[in-house]
Structure formats: structure tokens, C-alpha cells
Amino acid sequence: MTENTDTSADNAGEFRPEARSPRGFADKRAHEIAIERRLIANVSKVYEDFGFEALQTPAFEYADALGKFLPDADRPNVGVFAQQDDDEQWMALRYDHTAPLARFASQNWDGLPKPFRRYAFGPVWRNEKPGPGRLREFMQCDADTVGTDRPEADAEIIALAVAGFKANDLPTVLKINNRKLLNGLLSSLGVSTPAQQLGVLRAIDKLDRLGLEGVQLLLGAGRKDESGDFTKGAGLNDAAAAAVLSFVAAGRTSEGTQADRTTVLNNLAAVLDNSPEGQAGLEDLSRISTALNGLGVDESQAIFDPSIVRGLEYYTGPVFEAELLLETRDEKGRPVAFGSVGGGGRYDDLVARFTGQQVPATGFSFGVSRLAAALALAETGAIKPVRGPVVIIAFSESDMGDYFKLAAEIRAAGIPAEVYLGRSGMKAQMKYADRRFSPAAVMLGGDELANGTVTIKDLDLGRELASQISDNKEWREGRPGQVTLPRSEAIAHLRKITQTA
Known part of the structure; x- marks a missing residue:
């Protein structure tokens, strides 16, 4: 636990924990x-x-x-x-x-x-x-x-x-690979040790960041970055590294764009022709593609991407990754x-x-x-x-019952509402309503109570007009979005405001 160094707490003879997540x-x-x-x-x-x-x-x-x-x-x-x-x-x-x-x-x-x-x-x-x-x-x-x-x-x-x-x-786009494909490829290349297999996976995983050239270095002896740090590679020979690169590139066309699912399967078939496990993985993907076509999932939504390797140590077959x-x-x-x-x-x-x-x-x-x-x-x-609730401004302690009655009426109409229960003045209450992102503030002062009216300020309209008025005096005197109307019309007016909010 972090020690409290607040001397005022020490002097008071009590422990005050630090507020922290x-x-x-x-x-x-x-x-x-x-x-x-x-x-x-x-x-x-x-x-x-x-x-x-x-x-x-x-x-x-x-x-x-x-x-x-x-x-x-x-x-x-x-x-x-x-x-x-x-x-x-x-x-x-x-x-x-x-x-x-x-x-x-x-x-x-x-x-x-x-x-x-x-x-x-x-x-x-x-x-x-x-x-x-x-x-x-x-x-x-x-x-x-x-x-x-x-x-x-x-x-x-x-x-x-x-x-x-x-x-x-x-x-999003769903990128799809199959563990059987990579297993079959590595097996056909004689890459059998877990350490070397992991090295190949790590190299492929860096394709987006390093490109094919960087991956090729990591498949071989290793790669030195711009800072001079050296990352040891998977240690594949040139022929094996070339086969892995062909596998990874099977998801792209010769122009470097994403290939459609059928083209990817054809490209992979040429790389995996000597691998029974790889062929089984291709059969899985072919049946997945047929089903996706029937389900209306087009090429822009789900693609076959042999460079997806995250999770392959966990999954036993197809693996999916969603990119936002x-x-x-x-x-x-x-x-x-x-x-x-x-x-x-x-x-x-x-x-x-x-x-x-x-x-x-x-x-x-x-x-x-x-x-x-x-x-x-x-x-x-x-x-x-x-969106916050409608806020009813509290002017007087003696009128709290009227404020709560109005709040209950507004809630009964399906509109969230609350009475301000702090002890600040009107300016602070309006600031409170603005910070709550309230659609409206309702004022029920002495005049409104005596006349059977309410004053409602459309805070959304006020926010919109505030950006269009540069003169503070004009703003204060204009009272944009503020109306006084009979109490019986208050709910209808609030509903109009909240429905357009």
C-alpha cells in the first residue's frame, strides 16, 4: 500500500488513504x-x-x-x-x-x-x-x-x-486463416521444433509493420532495426523462407490489393500441394466460403488472410480476427x-x-x-x-413540495426529471443542468406559482444559439430558448424538446 505523506493527516492523528484507482x-x-x-x-x-x-x-x-x-x-x-x-x-x-x-x-x-x-x-x-x-x-x-x-x-x-x-x-472486416494451413506448410518444410515454429509465427505477425522484406529477414538469420537492436530470426533456409513468404503473400493480388476468397484458395493450393494437412485446411476454407456466400457475407466483410497468426497456438482450425x-x-x-x-x-x-x-x-x-x-x-x-434529466431549479425552501410535485408529473409523462438539491444559486444550478447535458431547465418561482405558469429554458437550443452570438449582453437579454407558458402546457412543451434532443 502507498504510504500517505499528508502531514495534515498525521497531525490530525488519523489515516487518510490516497484516492486512486x-x-x-x-x-x-x-x-x-x-x-x-x-x-x-x-x-x-x-x-x-x-x-x-x-x-x-x-x-x-x-x-x-x-x-x-x-x-x-x-x-x-x-x-x-x-x-x-x-x-x-x-x-x-x-x-x-x-x-x-x-x-x-x-x-x-x-x-x-x-x-x-x-x-x-x-x-x-x-x-x-x-x-x-x-x-x-x-x-x-x-x-x-x-x-x-x-x-x-x-x-x-x-x-x-x-x-x-x-x-x-x-x-469492420473479418480476417480468416486456418491453423491447419500453417501446420501443413511447416511440416512439409521440416520445421518441427516448437522454438522454430514460434519464430516463424512471430515473423509473419510483423508483416503489417515490417513488410515482406522485414519478414524475410526474421524468417532467416534475423533483423537489425534502425536503432541497431538485433532480433534473432527463425533460422529457415532460403527455400523454406521463400515458401513461407509465398504462403503469406497468397492473400494479395499481383497489384498488392486484397484477393477474393477464391483466388486466395487457389494461391494457397499451389503452395500446399504436398501437404495433406494443408489440403484439409483448404477444404475447410472452401466450405466456409460456400456457406458465407449463402449467408450473404461478401468479400468486403470477410476475407481469407494467411498472415493472421494470432491465437494459432490456441485454436485447432479456422481462426478469425476482426479489424475495425x-x-x-x-x-x-x-x-x-x-x-x-x-x-x-x-x-x-x-x-x-x-x-x-x-x-x-x-x-x-x-x-x-x-x-x-x-x-x-x-x-x-x-x-x-x-443525455441528462430535465432539471427543476430550486428557488425557495418553502416551495420544495411544488418542485417535487412537478418533477413527479414530468416523470409520469415518461421524461426523466430531477429537482436540484444542492444549496447553490440559480447561476450555479443552470451550470449544473448544462454539465448534466440536460435538455431543459424548468423554473417555478414565486411569479410562476402565483400565475399558474412555468418557465422552461430549452438548453439544447441555447447551446446551439450560443455559438452564433458573440455579444454577451445580447445573449443575456435575448434569453434564447426560454418561454413562459401555462402549467398545463408544460409537459407537451418538454416532450417536444426531448423528442428532438
């Missing part, structure tokens, strides 16, 4: 929560339209159920947040939604419809070093099909992901490349950890928190505030 954890205000809720609601609707049922699993799972992310026996907090139960079993906050699904499916398999199609959303936690865009707690929204090995199930997951992004007006095409800018207006905002693939080994029997599965995960961050930074970098 834990590293890797973020506070969310209404505008961020609203974005996440909208994303989840839209994606969940798509999932249900495709026939997936909702499933909610606990935040905690027994640590030994986390599969790939199982902590070391002596280091139970490596990668996850874990604690011991009262029976000394280690529990950990879920790392993702897939491991809980595998546990649930194994535990309830006999009673489940098969294939089992489920979706889930909620926070996940990772005990990793935080950094820019890398939090320890974030939201995901997943859909998975368990119990079928048909490539068409993978195609449906891809189509579902495309529809989810479309439902949120998010321009939305232009985003940071707080200073500088362009930000947001990159991947979701991914998935086929994982046929996860359920087998519990049952000993292989159960095929495929799925996709929306990175809700990353998408929310991207939307918040879209185009201008400005985060739009959430």
Missing part, C-alpha cells in the same frame, strides 16, 4: 456505460436471432478449470486473480467466457441440446501488466457452438460476427489505428480436458470495452455525454 482498472461514467450497454444489447439481439441462448456463469471458476491459463501450483496468481476457498481449493476470476463454457458443457452435457449454442457477456479479468489500451478488467460478449465439427458452423460464427458489427454501425475500419483519433486529434476488436476460431480440445473425449467447438468474442473506447474516440476524439 488500482492499476489496470478503470472507472466508467454514464457515457461509457451507455456505449457498452448499447453494444451488448445490439450484439445480443443478433445472437438470439441466430438461435443462440443466453448463459450466465459465475465470475469465479476453480483455477484448475481455466485450461491454458491454469496458474502454476506455486504461483496461483500468475495470469489470473485467484484466492483459496474455505476448503483450500484455488478459485480464480474468469479469464474469458470460453473456459467457463467448457466447464459448463462438460458438467451438463447429457441434458444439453446438441450442438449447444450459447452466448454470454460480462466482465473478465486478467492479472497481466496493464498498459495503454490493455486493462485488467474489461467486457466481452461471446457466442459459441459446441458439438459440431462442420466448417459451416465456423462460417455461421463469422456471419454472426459480421452481423453484430453491422448492427452497431461499425465498419472506423477512423479514430486521440484526445489531441491525432489518428489512432485501433486494430483488432474481436476474434475467435475453432477450439476442439478445450472440453476434452474435462471429459477425455474431444468435443468440437467454435466461437467468436466481441471486445466490448475496446469497441466502446474506439467509439468514444471516433472522428473527433470527443466523448459525447449522456
Whole structure:
């Protein structure tokens, strides 16, 4: 714990903790929560339209159920947040939604419809070093099909992901690869050691940043960057490196543009003609392409890209990665490349950890928190505030009952409203309403109460006109957007304001 150095606290003889958020954890205000809720609601609707049922699993799972992310026996907090139960079993906050699904499916398999199609959303936690865009707690929204090995199930997951992004007006492209392709290629080249295979994967993963020339160096002896730092390569001979480069380049035309799915398959077939496993991967992709055509997923929405290697050590077949095409800018207006905002693939080994029997599965995960961050930074970098309630200005302690009565009437009409409950004057109250991004402020002073009227200030109109008036005196005297009208007409006027807000 950070020591408190506040001498006033010491002199007072009491401890005052420093107000700070834990590293890797973020506070969310209404505008961020609203974005996440909208994303989840839209994606969940798509999932249900495709026939997936909702499933909610606990935040905690027994640590030994986390599969790939199982902590070391002596280091139970490596990668996850874990604690011991009262029976000394280690529990950990879920790392993702897939491991809980595998546990649930194994535990309830006999009673489940098969294939089992489920979706889930909620926070996940990772005990990793935080950094820019890398939090320890974030939201995901997943859909998975368990119990079928048909490539068409993978195609449906891809189509579902495309529809989810479309439902949120998010321009994306799904990039698709298949672990069988790369496995077959490396096997045919005699690349069998895990270290060398990992070196090849790392080299391919740098294609976007280093280009084919940089990848070629990393496939061979290695590469020295501009600073003079040297990165050791995979150590392939020239012929093997050339074959890998041909594999990676199969997703592009001779002009350097993205090739259509059929062309990519033809290009890969020429590279993998001596690999049975590679041919099996091509058959998977061919059937996926046929299904995608039937599902109406065109070439601009889902492409075959052999350079996608992230997650290949985890997935057993097709792998998908969603790239956001939305232009985003940071707080200073500088362009930000947001990159991947979701991914998935086929994982046929996860359920087998519990049952000993292989159960095929495929799925996709929306990175809700990353998408929310991207939307918040879209185009201008400005985060739009959430619409606040109508604010009723409090002039007099003795009239609070009238203010609350009016607030109740406004709420009964379906319009959010609140009475200002601070102790500041009118100017501060109007500033409060503006900071809440309220559509209107309602004034019920002595004159209004005596005359059976209300004064309503259209704050949205006021904000718009404020940018057009440069003279403060003219602004004050004009009172733009402010009207006084009979109390009986107040609801209709507020409804008109809020409906156009």
C-alpha cells in the first residue's frame, strides 16, 4: 500500500488513504456505460436471432478449470486473480467466457441440446501488466457452438460476427486463416521444433509493420532495426523462407490489393500441394466460403488472410480476427489505428480436458470495452455525454413540495426529471443542468406559482444559439430558448424538446 505523506493527516492523528484507482482498472461514467450497454444489447439481439441462448456463469471458476491459463501450483496468481476457498481449493476470476463454457458443457452435457449454442457477456479479468489500451478488467460478449465439427458452423460464427458489427454501425472486416494451413506448410518444410515454429509465427505477425522484406529477414538469420537492436530470426533456409513468404503473400493480388476468397484458395493450393494437412485446411476454407456466400457475407466483410497468426497456438482450425475500419483519433486529434476488436476460431480440445473425449467447438468474442473506447474516440476524439434529466431549479425552501410535485408529473409523462438539491444559486444550478447535458431547465418561482405558469429554458437550443452570438449582453437579454407558458402546457412543451434532443 502507498504510504500517505499528508502531514495534515498525521497531525490530525488519523489515516487518510490516497484516492486512486488500482492499476489496470478503470472507472466508467454514464457515457461509457451507455456505449457498452448499447453494444451488448445490439450484439445480443443478433445472437438470439441466430438461435443462440443466453448463459450466465459465475465470475469465479476453480483455477484448475481455466485450461491454458491454469496458474502454476506455486504461483496461483500468475495470469489470473485467484484466492483459496474455505476448503483450500484455488478459485480464480474468469479469464474469458470460453473456459467457463467448457466447464459448463462438460458438467451438463447429457441434458444439453446438441450442438449447444450459447452466448454470454460480462466482465473478465486478467492479472497481466496493464498498459495503454490493455486493462485488467474489461467486457466481452461471446457466442459459441459446441458439438459440431462442420466448417459451416465456423462460417455461421463469422456471419454472426459480421452481423453484430453491422448492427452497431461499425465498419469492420473479418480476417480468416486456418491453423491447419500453417501446420501443413511447416511440416512439409521440416520445421518441427516448437522454438522454430514460434519464430516463424512471430515473423509473419510483423508483416503489417515490417513488410515482406522485414519478414524475410526474421524468417532467416534475423533483423537489425534502425536503432541497431538485433532480433534473432527463425533460422529457415532460403527455400523454406521463400515458401513461407509465398504462403503469406497468397492473400494479395499481383497489384498488392486484397484477393477474393477464391483466388486466395487457389494461391494457397499451389503452395500446399504436398501437404495433406494443408489440403484439409483448404477444404475447410472452401466450405466456409460456400456457406458465407449463402449467408450473404461478401468479400468486403470477410476475407481469407494467411498472415493472421494470432491465437494459432490456441485454436485447432479456422481462426478469425476482426479489424475495425472506423477512423479514430486521440484526445489531441491525432489518428489512432485501433486494430483488432474481436476474434475467435475453432477450439476442439478445450472440453476434452474435462471429459477425455474431444468435443468440437467454435466461437467468436466481441471486445466490448475496446469497441466502446474506439467509439468514444471516433472522428473527433470527443466523448459525447449522456443525455441528462430535465432539471427543476430550486428557488425557495418553502416551495420544495411544488418542485417535487412537478418533477413527479414530468416523470409520469415518461421524461426523466430531477429537482436540484444542492444549496447553490440559480447561476450555479443552470451550470449544473448544462454539465448534466440536460435538455431543459424548468423554473417555478414565486411569479410562476402565483400565475399558474412555468418557465422552461430549452438548453439544447441555447447551446446551439450560443455559438452564433458573440455579444454577451445580447445573449443575456435575448434569453434564447426560454418561454413562459401555462402549467398545463408544460409537459407537451418538454416532450417536444426531448423528442428532438
